Amino acid sequence: MKLSTKGRYAVTAMMDLALHDRQGPVTLADISQTQGISLSYLEQLFAKLRKAGLVEGVRGPGGGYRLAKAPGQITVAKIITAVDESVDVTRCGGEGDCQDGERCLTHELWNELSERLYEFLDGISLDQFIDRPEIREIARRQDEEVRRMNFVFPRPAA
Numbered sequence: 001m002k003l004s005t006k007g008r009y010a011v012t013a014m015m016d017l018a019l020h021d022r023q024g025p026v027t028l029a030d031i032s033q034t035q036g037i038s039l040s041y042l043e044q045l046f047a048k049l050r051k052a053g054l055v056e057g058v059r060g061p062g063g064g065y066r067l068a069k070a071p072g073q074i075t076v077a078k079i080i081t082a083v084d085e086s087v088d089v090t091r092c093g094g095e096g097d098c099q100d101g102e103r104c105l106t107h108e109l110w111n112e113l114s115e116r117l118y119e120f121l122d123g124i125s126l127d128q129f130i131d132r133p134e135i136r137e138i139a140r141r142q143d144e145e146v147r148r149m150n151f152v153f154p155r156p157a158a
Contacts, residue, residue: 025064052082
């Protein structure tokens with residue numbers, strides 16, 4: 001199984017949002033700058049995340065996005081499926097028509113692996129990661145780098 005950029009970026013953006021959620025809404029521009037993800041790509045991802053009820057937009061000055069649920073209620077599997085990704089490793093997309101319309105010899109193996117992968121990812125919530133000291137340290141370093149960049153190259157006023 002190879003998780004696409006869409007799924008990886010969605011999880012990364014949601015982790016960033018969860019880490020900064022207590023400070024108020026987070027702009028996609030901030031996530032873009034901190035995580036190195038294209039702003040237009042984030043806009044596409046957040047439209048899907050909003051539709052899935054995982055984030056909500058806040059309009060006006062100081063606006064941005066915030067989690068629509070507590071970090072403990074948002075799992076990695078929910079994020080991945082919200083952006084139309086699958087954790088299916090079968091050749092047939094789980095349909096069972098892998099070999100000339102019939103199940104292939106290893107269908108059950110790959111189907112069971114897919115189910116276990118989903119269960120594993122569905123058992124990991126955002127709060128389990130944001131409370132890890134190593135994750136907090138990475139976030140602190142990234143925030144410091146962004147502050148330094150904004151000090152050297154301030155963003156123009158909107």
